Amino acid sequence: MTDALRDDDVGLLARRPAERSYLTAGTTLWSWLSTTDHKRIAILYAIGITFFFFVGSAAMAVIRLELFTPQGDVVSADTYNRLFTLHGVVMVWFFLIPSIPATLGNFLLPIMIGAEDVAFPRLNLMSWYLYLIGGSITILALLLGGVDTGWTFYTPFSTLYSNSYVMIAAMGVFVVGFSSIATGVNFITTIHMLRCKGMTWMRLPLFVWAMYTVSLVLVLATPVLAMTMLLIIAERLFDFPIFDPRTGGDPVLFQHLFWFYSHPAVYIMILPAFGVVSEIITCEARRRVFGYQFMVYAMVVIAVIGFLVWGHHMFVAGQSPFASMVFSFLSFVIAVPSAIKVFNWTGTLYRGTIRFSAPMLYALGFLGLFTLGGLTGLFLASIPVDVHLTDTYFVVAHFHYIMVGGSVSAFFAGLHFWWPKITGRLYSESFARFAAIILFFGFNFTFFPQFIMGYLGMPRRYHEYPPEFQVWNVMSSTGAVVLGIGYLMPLFYLAYSLLHGDRAPANPHGATGLEWSIPSPPPKHNFEQPPVVFTEPYAYHGWKKAPGGAIATRQDQHEEEGG
């Protein structure tokens, strides 16, 4: 992928850009490791999260194998506990949270607002190194023998009773938190300061809005996580009496601190997915986003209320009934903006010209899985139902529908949608569509049975289980095989496209948005000259939103009735 890349563009030879693509502007390893180009940092992050995704998935494979039978016959109880902890820690902090913001966000955000780079390019590189250091520390904890606290690090188990490498893992999470904060600060500043001429707030693509809201949450929530991890280390290492009830500490205090971060963290994982899916549905339906402003407000409201619902994780933890009532109420309220988004995506399809490309299939899959994930959230917001369902597989299924069915589907959707832009290559469309369908069914096969076994009472984090749950676990484990195939396929056809794929034109999807106005892959400094924006986003058709029936002629209406 060197000069041939540009020489292919025969028609454009005369006015080929003076600048090389970001991929070929410097080919040494050092040029990558010392880059401050947001696009290269995105690639560095992508390599990191891919690695961790497969580490986390490997742990999941052993877990599902173990759960195939009721007896604990594959690994020991201690190993099992370490595996699900590893799966959670790695997937949450080293894959899901950085997945969309740090890869697609880093790559696209500056281009989408017409900027040359993020506001603080060096901070951006530093955030990747922090991620690398945090990841290495966590891998070290894994290699030494792992952690057995669950990703939630509940005290006093984690501080006083666990004989595993809790401190090292907590340190890894502490460090990686700062990479999140750095990214958040960078994005907020970039969006405020570096929008090109004409790019007003209400002209921002929804993906940028998603990055903006998620950055706010990252910056405001992550410090609490960092603090909480330090408190764990302080109690474990120096016997600071914080969570130990024998010295007057309160173990439930930890849960408040932890969920004050970790519930917003759910929105850190899902808000970027909203952004990706909005871009793809509007483009592949050739239709303006239905209710752009409502989409924006919904994301802002979710980001704000997301901070006020953490107590719904603690209905049975011994918190006051009054607190439970308030948290239940707010959890129901936050369902509203989420529902608005689902309805608006559906509305965007109305009167569109829908193409079922691979990104669109992933995005539609997201729509279904996220809706079901959201609806099952209502079960867990209802106190009496939550008392029965919490800490069972119902919860496991619920958050996997949101985080995996939602976020990961959206990440794959975005990865495919912008792959031609990022790499300059086209992947095999038929393989990609096939993988999207496999992923959708594999996901449901894996996680839907978990709703049922959760309702029947199967507890989470069980190495062995009563035999009556086996039938559901077998279904789930079998489904996981299909899901695994769905995840592995893109690895192969996307890698193949890097070497043998057709060259991508600048705008293969015919999409609006500044990122499609520059060559694929983009030149090092994105734009030859600063762009100017004159229109609202998503001008996929001439008329603006709902100008009234007056424009639709009688002839049109007749056609509608006929067709």
Added chain:
Amino acid sequence: MIPEASSIAGHVDIIFWSLVGLSVIIMAIVGALVLTFAIRYREGTKAYRGPLPEIMSREFEISWTASTLFVALFIFWWAASSQIPQFIIPKKALEIHVVAKQWMWKVQHPDGVREINALHVPLGKSVKLVMTSQDVIHSFGVPAFRIKQDVLPGRYTSTWFKATELGDFHLFCMEYCGTDHSRMLGTIVVMKPADYARWLATQPHHEDLAGEGARLFTALGCSGCHGPSARVPAPSLVGLYGREVALADGDTVTADEDYLRTSIMRPEAQVTAGYQPVMPAYQGVASEEQVVALIAYIKSMKAGRSQMR
């Protein structure tokens, strides 16, 4: 299917299945719309693709926002209000003490019968569970009863149930607690009241809880200061349970089980007004089961009429 074996199980299930119904309806609506649009407006069809009808903009947004909010608030009201009875523990409930530890359940009946990893209860009688943990957080979950309550170290948590079906039901530890979390199981045996009484009678009887507490009260040295003939100025425990206690720091607390437990384990935490903090801490001296017995004894020290207000 899972049995509905307690008085609340049916209520929980009605809400659960209503939510299932709602979810099916919404999934069906969204699914039908997506599918219809996907077919009708797929690339290449001749369907009309002009501007949206006037009504389809703000009005749609406002109406589906309002209707979702209404549905959400309705479910909140319904679910939350049906939880209120569960928050209020019946006064006359049979009180059972549960001490959880890695990885077993220890149960103390009021008349001194003890069980491990099993709990025998009479059918149709309210049972109150007063629970604490000796080490990490556990959770007492009985899916057939639809109840669950975390069991915390350092304090008591309570829940209650009324069994409505005979049989054996799973007791699971529902909060991850370490290596053998998945083996921290138990059985809830629901018996006819007559059978329960017979079962109690055949069990090896210790003293009843209060009696054991009275013995411990002397054995552990409590009576040296708190006993009727003590010379040391220590607060009297007679009629203490349930009373308001003024503390040295000006605060007032109700002398409930949590207060009594804290005052035994860490007496310096809440010092009664007018007394010196001279009592030794029993943290690590008295076991959780012994504290349960001591509290039962303190609760049994009823005030004579003359001392009543």
